[in-house]
Amino acid sequence: MTTEQRLSISSGEDILSYIPHAVGYWPTNSLVCLTLAAGSVGATLRVDLPRPGDAGLREFADYICSTLGADEAADGVLLAIFGGTDWQLKGRTPYREMIRMLDRSLAQAGMPVREKWYLGPEYWRNYLCMDGACCGWPGRPLEDITNSALNAELVFRGSALVDPADRAGSAVVTPSDVDVAAVQRKVHQHHAVLAGREREQEQFVAVLQTWELALLRWPEPPNASTAGYLLASLQSVTVRDSILVLASVNARLAFEGALACGLLTDSEHGVARPATRRPSRNEQDVLRRSFSRLQDAHGQDVAVQDFGPILMGEGSSDPDWKKLDAADELLTYLSRSGTAEPRAAVLTMLAWTQWCRGRGSSADAFLQLALREVGGYPLAVLLEELISRGCICNWARNRRTSWRRTARIPANGREGYRSQ
Numbered sequence: 001m002t003t004e005q006r007l008s009i010s011s012g013e014d015i016l017s018y019i020p021h022a023v024g025y026w027p028t029n030s031l032v033c034l035t036l037a038a039g040s041v042g043a044t045l046r047v048d049l050p051r052p053g054d055a056g057l058r059e060f061a062d063y064i065c066s067t068l069g070a071d072e073a074a075d076g077v078l079l080a081i082f083g084g085t086d087w088q089l090k091g092r093t094p095y096r097e098m099i100r101m102l103d104r105s106l107a108q109a110g111m112p113v114r115e116k117w118y119l120g121p122e123y124w125r126n127y128l129c130m131d132g133a134c135c136g137w138p139g140r141p142l143e144d145i146t147n148s149a150l151n152a153e154l155v156f157r158g159s160a161l162v163d164p165a166d167r168a169g170s171a172v173v174t175p176s177d178v179d180v181a182a183v184q185r186k187v188h189q190h191h192a193v194l195a196g197r198e199r200e201q202e203q204f205v206a207v208l209q210t211w212e213l214a215l216l217r218w219p220e221p222p223n224a225s226t227a228g229y230l231l232a233s234l235q236s237v238t239v240r241d242s243i244l245v246l247a248s249v250n251a252r253l254a255f256e257g258a259l260a261c262g263l264l265t266d267s268e269h270g271v272a273r274p275a276t277r278r279p280s281r282n283e284q285d286v287l288r289r290s291f292s293r294l295q296d297a298h299g300q301d302v303a304v305q306d307f308g309p310i311l312m313g314e315g316s317s318d319p320d321w322k323k324l325d326a327a328d329e330l331l332t333y334l335s336r337s338g339t340a341e342p343r344a345a346v347l348t349m350l351a352w353t354q355w356c357r358g359r360g361s362s363a364d365a366f367l368q369l370a371l372r373e374v375g376g377y378p379l380a381v382l383l384e385e386l387i388s389r390g391c392i393c394n395w396a397r398n399r400r401t402s403w404r405r406t407a408r409i410p411a412n413g414r415e416g417y418r419s420q
């Protein structure tokens with residue numbers, strides 16, 4: 001969701017109540033960093049906390065520093081540590097060495113830490129406040145945060161928090177509006193026709209057009225024939241990767257990229273399409289524009305540079321978040337009917353969209369479901385490795401290209417956020 005409305009953030013409770021809405025869920029065992037620029041809250045970064053005794057805290061701090069440095073306007077940072085236990089004793093500061101390293105690295109980079117908080121399962125406290133009258137031990141109750149006016153305002157505006165495992169698990173639920181048996185029959189029928197033909201140029205274009213039309217019509221769900229066709233097409237790795245490009249940038253680059261990379265072959269068979277209603281005039285116009293100038297020489301030059309990098313959130317093409325959000329919802333719908341490899345593909349694609357948004361925990365939850373469906377599914381294994389190494393999608397690292405639930409939020413109106 002995006003909004004142009006302004007939100008007033010004037011206290012620690014406001015900042016801490018904003019964080020779960022920024023990442024989409026209440027973090028656990030996490031370090032969350034928010035950049036500040038001229039008193040406004042900017043980019044949000046969430047990473048897993050280092051394990052106790054982990055070496056390499058300096059490298060960890062340098063990584064956080066370089067990632068936040070992608071926000072070129074940043075002149076300060078807010079830190080929130082979501083730990084597994086409450087801070088019970090005054091003399092035992094949680095994650096003291098990590099905090100010390102972050103303070104030093106961020107200050108040297110011109111982004112000094114303005115404020116930092118620790119949140120346990122029941123209590124929270126400001127790292128810098130040792131006043132027993134203000135921040136007694138073990139701290140102030142989390143209800144201060146969950147009951148804050150800003151949290152209520154964000155919920156009122158439609159921002160709902162979801163546990164990453166529940167978000168991924170929702171793909172398992174079968175709602176009444178999906179005829180699973182009918183879709184699965186169509187998956188088998190279409191796969192019998194498409195198998196070995198998805199990479200033939202004319203058939204490949206037909207598959208891309210079917211996906212493009214399904215995205216144009218969403219949130220109208222596809223019929224059983226179309227849903228089965230979409231799922232069956234994902235048994236081709238080339239199609240799967242090209243749909244990610246189509247959904248995040250455009251259909252032309254998806255085709256040109258596959259062609260330029262030598263992934264397509266000459267057509268030897270007729271073109272198979274699902275049974276669906278005829279595109280309206282407006283839909284025909286959109287499809288015509290989306291697939292015009294295929295095999296354009298300049299397009300192929302761009303595709304060679306961008307097709308592969310897009311899958312890593314790189315390249316010269318910016319993401320189309322509106323379209324990618326629609327793809328996320330369509331894929332969630334399809335995941336309720338798929339089985340085996342098609343479902344593993346859909347779940348991995350959903351993990352990819354979450355990773356592109358900068359939501360590593362949500363992405364990992366989808367990957368575990370994908371690997372449960374098909375053990376060793378290659379793209380799921382690759383993404384799992386990237387996430388385990390703390391790799392963040394480059395789109396999520398850049399203010400201009402990052403996905404946002406809300407627009408950049410000015411803190412505390414004109415005056416900006418002030419330490420409390």
